[in-house]
Amino acid sequence: MASNSASEIVDAVGGPGNIASLTHCATRLRFQLNDGDKVDKTAVEAIPGVLGAVPQAGDRFQVVIGGGVQTVYNEIMALPVMAGGASAGGGADESIADIKARERAKGPRGTNAWLDSLFEFLSDSFRPILGALLGASLFITFMxxxxxxxxxxAWNAPGVTLDPSWAFVNLMWQCVFVFLPLMVAYNASQKIGADPWVGFSIMAVLMLPSFSGLATGVEKTPLFGFQQAQVAIVQVWGLPMPIADYSSQVFPPLLMAAVLGLVYKGLKKVIPENIQLIFVPFLAMLIMIPLTAFLIGPIGVYVGAGLASALAAINSFSPFIFAIVIPLAYPFMVPLGLHWPINAIMLLNIQTLGYDFIQGPMGAWNFACFGATAGVLVLAWREKDKQMRQTATGALAAGLLGGISEPSLYGIHLRYKRIYPRMLVGCLTGGLIIGIGSLVLGLPHGITTQAFVFTSLLTIPAFNPIGLYLVAVAGAFVVAMVLVIISGYKNPEPAGAAVAAATAGAASVAPGVARDSIPAVAGGAELAGVAGEGAATATATALADRPAAVGELIQLASPLDGTVVTLDQVPDPVFAGGVMGPGVAIEPTGDTVYAPGAGTVVAAQPTGHAFGLQLDNGAEVLIHVGIDTVNLKGEGFDVKVKNGDRVETGTPLVTFDRAVIEKAGYPLITPVIVLNGDTFDTVDPVALGPVTHGSPLLDVQKKA
Structure with missing residues (x-):
């Protein structure tokens, strides 16, 4: 993304003065704004390189970039208008204290700000370590x-001793998961506004071998009856201290960081600013280390064990139901960030049970998501939609190779509402295959894995039984892909608005807009050919003057005298690439454009350069007189009709002065486009070469 695009992003979110802070995660820029109402979401999504935009409560705004987010972030931070950092960008004229006072006075924006804050806290505690988790999962898959x-x-079976060489490879992933609580503690403390290294240090106490050594010789017992939460009770200062294995735990550091944030704020209020650097960290550690060891840590272990036990009970009761519910729930959990705590439960399952039963059904969701993206990619190739092709290619690569769904989800799926229902069918298909397969094979826990992995093509060997998992994810992928290809993915629009937008000028049409964004118009009788001379004209009129039967071939009449050429001869990439739809172009020899059939004028541009017609048989036709002729602002055009007029075959639409257009240097070549061509089986030129208005121009066959 060029620096000018970075500048466009800043402008679209309200300018540097509206940016209180800016951070980024694996795929998104995360803005904290002074006023969320100043954002132009449409303008943001139109910027090249932007995959999507996600407004949130509390004046937060996310811009989805994909894998290149670090580069875009650096470009934004390097802009002269952002001098001093994004956190200062909100405030060339305001101090931090002023901003806080203004925000307090304004109050919470919306009723869900607290919920957004919770999701942000959970997500930002995990997202910075996404790369490490992904790398570790590939090591696990390799093993x-x-x-x-x-x-x-069997590298992870109890009592198995590996050769030192392989044992060393095993350590390459264990390092990530053993010390995961420290990573989460750092990120969560930073997110909550405390010193992240203080949070790291507090959690590190519970990770010390000497801390675990306090329980040497003491038998572990279930905490409050949960078998997944085994603790040893030792007396410290005359008080009972539960000592647990905190490796791979995530709930204890999350709870610790939440409390640490409150302690930090309280200490900063009572300690003079000039000695805060010394005493705030010290007193925070003095308070939080015992509190975490005696209370917060065991509570976190208990919470995780409770959630894990609840999910295990559901899975034990019916693996069939569980296999269906998980993939159907994930498409709604991921956008909210609720999947991150589930990842913690997966880790806890592996630590306590030796296997996890959630990741298998989750794979059905992931591959249905990637399948829907593949369907969009196929359509983008078919429609020559370069921008969507690039977006879908990057998202599909991130999914199939990395198991990361966010580029697909935020870049495509949440922007086009038609995708989600098709993707859910893919999720259901994968879930049913897992559920039925588990019943047939007698699998008490369904598909399991003995390690935490990201569900991608590369991690398939980590699942057991691998055959059932492979069939399930393939089914989810193929069903979602096929349904998206069959139905399309663009959001329906009112026909009039779509045609009006199309006739506004080819140069104003974004290259990413494809013809199937313009829906077929319901109803319709005839596509009338114009009255003319000769048998060909009579045939066209006869075919078009009655309702078109299903599968019948009808003909669209020529609106001009001239020479018919293929669209790739048009000196405009939107028309030449077929982005607007199928059709032909005419090099005019006359000076009048006629209606190619009976119908209604949906869009008659006052400049006379373009017309959108909704014909009676459902075909939507765009006639664009010349290229860039909109710049003439009506000079040389005598418009004969207006929006809403009824026209019949041969009704004059506009007369143009060839000399004016040619003197201005604009090409006269006129594209004739069937905007809703995807609703027909064929839209083909009758013949190339000389043509008179009213003669057959396009063969159009209605779909069976």
Whole structure:
């Protein structure tokens, strides 16, 4: 993305003065704005390189970029108008205290600000370590593949000793998950406004071998009856301290950080500013280390164990139901950030049970998501939609190779509402295959994995049984892809608005707009040919003067005298690439444009350069007189009709002065486009070469 695009993003979110702070995650720019109402969401989404935009309560705004988000973030921060950093960008004229006072006076924006804050806290505690988790999951998959191929023994089975070389490879992923609480503590503390290294240090106390050594010789017992939460109770200062294994735990650091944020704010209020650097961290650690060891840590272990037990009970009661519910729930959980706590439960399952039963059904959702993206990619190639092709290609690569759904979700699926229902059918298909397969094969826990992995093509070997998992994710992928290809993905629009937009001038049409964004118009009788001379004209009129039967071939009449050429001869990439739809172009020899059939004028531009017609048989026709002729502002055009007029075959639409257009240097070539061509089986030129108005121009066959 060029720096001018970075500048456009800043302008579209209200300018540098509206930006209180800016951060980024794996795929998105995350703005905290002074006034969320100043954002132009449409303008943001139109910027090249932007995959989508997500407004949130509390004046937060997210801009979805994809894998290149770091580069875009750096470009924005390097802009001269952002000098001093994004956190200062909201405030060339305001101090931090002024901003806080203004926000307090304004009050919460909307009733869901607290919920957005919770989701932001959960998401931002995990997202910065996404790369490390993804890398570790690939190491795990590699170990699982080696065990499947009998190169090494079951690497994670109890009592198995690996050769030092393979044991070292095993350490490459264990480092991430063993010390995961420290990473989460750092991110969560930073998010909550506390010193992240203080949060790290507090959690590190519970990770010390010496801390665990306090329980040497003490038998572990279930915490409040939960088998997943085994603790040893030791006496410290005469008080009972539960000591647990905190490796791979995430709920204890999340709860610790939440409380630490409150403690930090309180200490900063009572401690003079000139000595805060010394005493705030010290007193925070003095308060939080015992509080975390005695209370917060065990509560976090208990919360995680409780959630894990609840999900395990559902899965034990009916793996069939569980396999269907999980993939159908994930499409709604991921946009809210609710999937991150589930990831924590997966880790806890592996730690306590030795396997996880959630990731298998989750794979059905992921591959249905990627399948829908593949369907969009196929349509983008078919429609020569370069921008969507690039978006879908990047999102599909991130999904199939990395197991990351956000580029697909935010870049495509949430922008086009037609995709979600088709994707849910894919989720259901994958879930049914897993559920039925589990019943047939007698799998008490469904598909399981002994390691935490991202569900991608590369991690398929980590699942057991691999055959059932492979069939399920393939089914989810193919069903979602096929349904999107069949139905299309563009959001329906009112026909009049769509045609009006199309006739506003080719140069104003974004290259990403494809013809199936303009729906077929319901109803319709005839596509009338114009009255003319000769058998060909009579045939066209006869075919078009009655209702078109299903599968019948009808003909669209020529609106001009001239020479018919293919669209790729038009000196405009939108028309030449077929973006607006199928059709032909005419090099005019006359000076009048006629209606090619009976219908209604949906859009008659006052400049006379373009007309949108909604014909009686449902065909939507765009006639664009010349290229860039909108710049003449009506000079040389005598418009004969207006919006809403009824026209018949041969009704004059406009007369143009060839000399004026040619003197201005604009091409006279006139595209004739069937905007809703995807509703027909064929839209083909009758013949290339000389043509008179009223003669057959296009063969159009109605779909069966």
């Amino acid at each position: 699982a593949l080696m065990a499947t191929l009998h190169v090494i023994p």
